[in-house]
Amino acid sequence: MSAVWIDNEPAVSDAKSLKIERETHKLEKRLCRQVGQAIVDYNMIEEGDRVMVCLSGGKDSYGMLDILMKLKARAPIDFTLVAVNLDQKQPGFPDHILPEYLKNLGIEFHIETQDTYSIVKEKVPEGKTMCSLCSRLRRGILYKVARELKCNKLALGHHRDDMLQTFFLNMFFGGKLKGMPPKLTSDNGEFIVIRPLANVAEKDLIRWAEHKQFPIIPCTLCGSQENLQRKQIGNLLREWDKKFPGRLETMFTALQNVVPSHLMDAKLHDFKNLKANGVPDENGDIVFDEEEFPTTPALPGVQVVSL
8 A cells, every 4th residue: 555655656746746837837927928018008118228126125026027037038129127226224134135136147236225214213203104204215215326327217016906905095095096007207207117017916926936936025124013004905905806806807907997077076077068969978977777797796894785
């Protein structure tokens, strides 16, 4: 009996390894396709661009750099990638990890060292979140570095789930329908900010990071409190994704299909001067007709009552 188990073990192991290899190959193709599609759809990268890839040491920015390097090798245009990390002198920050990793990659890189941690600790009262001030300081420094390195575009590692989180945060807590765009000018008007991972699900980036064994640097070194509202929305989205597969994809598609005439923002649609002109309009109001939607399970916490 034991001999049978021993003899079959290599075959089982080989089959499992083959399956993992196939799934990993499919994941890589999907990541490259999704990033490539975002670049094309929003014209993120053009001939001659010098793109500053902002690296935090987290899975998302590692994944972004990895996929951009793969796409650059086969791109029909010529552009340059420069990996940049800002060492903010947070306690315990392992400042050797990123330089070693980037040297091994053979990519142009720059490590900017600025002690913003001390400034933030001095300005922000104990117990308050430091993220807002830290973010403003970081942004200004990165603009300066981009200018010095002659980069015209800044690539950030926000993914699809980040975009959905931002949309719901603004809706639930900010009272506005506002998301995180895939491409926009920087607030000082000097650079174009792009998010190549716009179409990528976080769970795929987690799997890719595990496969590539990126040397992850934790983002909690500053000891700041978590953004509890963002965490709450993130948990909600993960729960939906687990219970109702496909819901996040549908919501993300909705961000790309906006109908201003069916919202209430008079700055986007001229409600005041709207007149009947006798011309049929497929987006016109269907008055008493109920709009039909695909059948899906009810939202958590929402009771559907039939009358």
